[in-house]
Amino acid sequence: MASPLILYGSLVDSISLTHLRYLSNALICINQHGIIDWLVPNVPSSSVASVLSEKGLKGTQVTQLKKGQFLSPGFIDTHTHAPQHPNLGTGGQYQLLDWLENVTFPREARFKDVDYSRKVYERVVKRTLDLGTTTSCYYGSLHLESTKVLADVVHAGGQRGFVGKCNMDSNCPSTYIEPSPSASIADTVSLISHIRSLPASSPTSTPLVQPIITPRFAISCSAPLLQGLGDLVRSEKEAGTEVAVQTHLGENHGEIAFTKEIFAGANERGGMKNGWDGSYAGVYESFGLLGERTILAHCVHLEETELQTIKRTNSGISHCPTSNLNLRSGCAKVGEMLERGIKVGLGTDCSGGYESGILSQIRSASTTSKLISMASPSSAPSSPETPPPEAATSTPRYSTLPQLPLPTLFHLATLGGASLCGLDKVVGNFEVGKEFDALLVDLGEERGNGALWFDEEEGGEEGWLEGGFEQWIWTGDDRNIAKVWVQGRLVGGKDL
Ligand SMILES: [Zn+2]
Known part of the structure; x- marks a missing residue:
């Protein structure tokens, strides 16, 4: 022994x-x-x-x-795109939808090439481990074989990770789109079984790599695709093999408006069987994609009903502050989320964010919280910088603080991220x-x-x-x- x-x-x-x-x-x-x-x-x-x-x-x-x-404790990156690391530091002149079209999709299309994918993914895993990221929630590209390689590389590198292939059958370029909802779902099922076949380090340890269902965002998914993924989530849960979900929510005003337009049409055509409250988060909920294993990235612009939906479903939020600043998406109100008891972790969102480590996200999260308090100076006193005394027994009233305190920031980077991943009993x-x-x-x-x-x-x-x-x-x-x-x-x- x-x-x-x-x-x-x-x-x-x-x-x-x-x-x-x-x-x-x-x-x-x-x-x-x-x-x-x-x-x-x-x-x-x-x-x-x-x-x-x-x-x-x-x-x-x-x-x-x-x-x-x-x-x-090691850092937990609750939101990153493995195939976008080669784009780090480019495209900062764009906002989200133009950035996807001009920077992201052309790069990700190259991941059809499995050898290229392996070369990039080996470097991504090594680099993020060296930056202290011990757990990472990865979006792959839409390609099944390359995303299997991503899972293999994460596993071989000894990193803990969630790996998903992007589901995207709508509103994407013809060179980078899946042919049908059924093909997208079949590839997702195949990836899940591949990841579950990877050997555990020991009989008592948690599997290092776990699958995660990854509808890229609502815009890129047809109603039948989201319905199929929601059915998959439900059937996995019923089988006792609950699977995590990750997607984007409320990042950018143009994205939100387009999402509502698309799904208002789908709703009129009867494409949303479980009812829809008219919100962006409501799209995911109507298809059964929100639950305690769901990670929602960004959440910069949330309506009151959406905050309530996230809290009610016990979904979690990945705060991606560098990306939110870089693509001028806005400042996510993390203090308000925490006051409501919503789970929050940090995400690099490479390459919307140009830095692949979590230390820099801690700093950006601090900057974001200061920007929020400076924008509404009447509600934020200049001191103290530490939580008030009642914080010892309850969640502090973050909206009255001039910034997120260091213990809170470090919690987001470690234990908070672990809760988002359903790993808070395992690491953090x-x-x-x-x-x-x-x-x-x-x-x-x-x-x-x-x-x-x-x-x-x-x-x-x-x-x-x-x-x-x-x-x-x-x-x-x-x-x-x-x-x-x-x-x-x-x-x-x-x-x-
Ligand atoms: Zn992202």
Whole structure:
């Protein structure tokens, strides 16, 4: 039997929307299945050997973290498009619908070529792992074979992921469209069974790669296609093999108006059997696509009824702040969503967003929240920057805060994202019994990130952690991510 992985040092994780946990001198044990077996905080170095002895692990090798190093839970990217990574940093002059036509669809059409797909996907998985993304919700292209390759590459790379092929049979260029609803659904079923056939790392661990049904957005799907996908979701649920769903919602005014126009017509023709409330979110609900495993990206412009629909169906929202700013879509009101108890995570939305890591999304989410409060200064005081005292027992009134506080931002990036994916009992923080998806962060100057001014002389042996963590969030990058583990297995980072 393989030895457990024992780490000794500092860690930071999210306990709730309002609370970060900072632990020093923590001794953490990860078993051979990648599960956190136990965690003992505040162990003096003179007591490490005796704690190991008590745990029956006398003499087991311990990896000691030094000052300036700490463990963080891995990041969760709840919305990205794997085939669009080669477009990163291009097309920022467009808004959504023109950007799709001029930048996105021509690129994705190239993924008909399986060899090209493999080459791109291997680089995407490596790059995002090195940026600390331990779980990613991927949109593939519309192609079945290439999306199978994406699932294979994610699996082989050791990343945790949800992989879906785009469903799109309407309002797309003739060179990049599926021939019929039935063909689209058949390919989706085939992808689901391919992903479920990938071997698990161990009998006790959660499958690393899971399928996700991916109607690109309502505009690109006919009513019969959405109906077929909704039927698939229902039949999977009835079979006890619930499958996740991801799509876009309320990103851009032109998109919303076009969606309503299309589905008003479908509704008149009797194409929406379960009734429709006239909203964009209502389109998905009428076809049975909203539920607790549904991830809705963007949600920049939501009507009151849509917020209620999302809350009622317990769907979650992927906040994609860099993309929303880059394509001038707008500022999603995350504080209001959180106040209502809606699940929210962060998404890069590559390549609507030009950065493929989640650290930068934390910063953009902060900027977005500041823009919202600056646009309505009367409702937001200039301080405090931390949640008010009642936050200890309840959700803070985010709409009265001048910005989203750091504990909330980090929650979105980790535990909040895990909830969106239905993985909050599996990953998201260092609770005992969860799988070890983690980063070893190193603030040291020798890492080569000149933007991060961490002073080893300050803060004593323990007092540096809180300030160092904050510095990493705002000025860190992949050079500071030394190691990346998924399910206890070392899969990325600068030291790999
Ligand atoms: Zn997207």
